[in-house]
Amino acid sequence: DRIARRRDREFNEFRKRIKDTERFKLEESVFDEATYAAIYKLVQDGHIDAFGGPISTGKEANVYTAKAGEAEVAVKVYRINSSDFKDMRGYLDGDPRFEGIGQDKRKVVMAWVRKEFANLKRAQKAGVRVPNPIAVERNVLVMEYIATDGDRAKRLNEVHIENPETAYEVVAEYMQRLYDAGLVHGDLSEYNIVFHDGQLVVIDLGQAVTKHHPNAGDFLERDCENVADFFARQGMDVTGEQLYEFVSGE
Ligand code: ADP
Ligand code: MN
Structure with a gap:
C-alpha cells in the first residue's frame, strides 16, 4: 500500500545518504541491508540524527560517533559475519538472561548486543562509571559518547597517569562493585x-559474564592479572592475587 511504499522510498533515500558519505564507502561491508534497517529504526526513534566518523574498527564491531540533537553519541555496530562468533557463543553459556539462544549466528550476535546493553545498565546501577546505554536495535548499540573537547576519551594505555595509586583504587573499587552486582x-x-574529566570510565562490556558462567572465576583472575600488571608497570607493588582477593572477598 501507499504508506509502505513511502516508507520503502524513505528508507532507500536514507541508505543512499549513508552510502554516499565518503567515510562509509570503506566500510560498506559493515552495513548489510538489515543493519541499515536497524540504523534507520534508531533514526526514526530519535536516537541518531546523522553519522559522524568512525572512532574504532575492531575485530567484531566498529564504533562511530553520531549526532543526536545537540548531543553526540557513540554507535557500536557489530558485524553479523564476525569470524569470532564462535567465541561469542561461549560467553553466553550459563547466562540465565540468554538461555536457549542456540547456534544461529545472527541470533548470537543480537543476543550479544542486548547483553552489552544490559551489562552497561547493571554496571551503572552498581555504581561503576560506564557509558550511559541509550538504545539497542538488532546489531547496533547507541550509548553516551565519552569525549573530552569533542575528541574520544583516551584509554589508560594512551595517557600518562599522574597518580597510579588513586587510579588503582578506583579500578579495584569498580571491579568489586561489578562483582557484587554479579558480573565479571x-x-x-x-x-x-578510558580517562575523562578526571574520572575513569569502564567500556566494552559485551563479553562481561554473570557469576554463573563456568569460566567466571578464570575471567576474573585474568582481569585482575591484567589490571595489576598494568599498575605494577606504573611502579606500584600490586599482584593479581591481591586484587582477586579484594574483588571477590576470597
Ligand atoms: P572493541 O570490542 O572493538 O574493543 P570497544 O567497545 O572497546 O570495542 O570500542 C573500541 C574503541 O572505541 C575503544 O577502545 C574506545 O577508544 C572507543 N569507544 C568505544 N566506546 C566508546 C564510547 N562510548 N565513548 C568514547 N569512545 C568509545
Ligand atoms: Mn575494547
Whole structure:
C-alpha cells in the first residue's frame, strides 16, 4: 500500500545518504541491508540524527560517533559475519538472561548486543562509571559518547597517569562493585578503561559474564592479572592475587 511504499522510498533515500558519505564507502561491508534497517529504526526513534566518523574498527564491531540533537553519541555496530562468533557463543553459556539462544549466528550476535546493553545498565546501577546505554536495535548499540573537547576519551594505555595509586583504587573499587552486582568484565585492561574529566570510565562490556558462567572465576583472575600488571608497570607493588582477593572477598 501507499504508506509502505513511502516508507520503502524513505528508507532507500536514507541508505543512499549513508552510502554516499565518503567515510562509509570503506566500510560498506559493515552495513548489510538489515543493519541499515536497524540504523534507520534508531533514526526514526530519535536516537541518531546523522553519522559522524568512525572512532574504532575492531575485530567484531566498529564504533562511530553520531549526532543526536545537540548531543553526540557513540554507535557500536557489530558485524553479523564476525569470524569470532564462535567465541561469542561461549560467553553466553550459563547466562540465565540468554538461555536457549542456540547456534544461529545472527541470533548470537543480537543476543550479544542486548547483553552489552544490559551489562552497561547493571554496571551503572552498581555504581561503576560506564557509558550511559541509550538504545539497542538488532546489531547496533547507541550509548553516551565519552569525549573530552569533542575528541574520544583516551584509554589508560594512551595517557600518562599522574597518580597510579588513586587510579588503582578506583579500578579495584569498580571491579568489586561489578562483582557484587554479579558480573565479571572478562576483558578488563588498560585498553578498556578510558580517562575523562578526571574520572575513569569502564567500556566494552559485551563479553562481561554473570557469576554463573563456568569460566567466571578464570575471567576474573585474568582481569585482575591484567589490571595489576598494568599498575605494577606504573611502579606500584600490586599482584593479581591481591586484587582477586579484594574483588571477590576470597
Ligand atoms: P572493541 O570490542 O572493538 O574493543 P570497544 O567497545 O572497546 O570495542 O570500542 C573500541 C574503541 O572505541 C575503544 O577502545 C574506545 O577508544 C572507543 N569507544 C568505544 N566506546 C566508546 C564510547 N562510548 N565513548 C568514547 N569512545 C568509545
Ligand atoms: Mn575494547
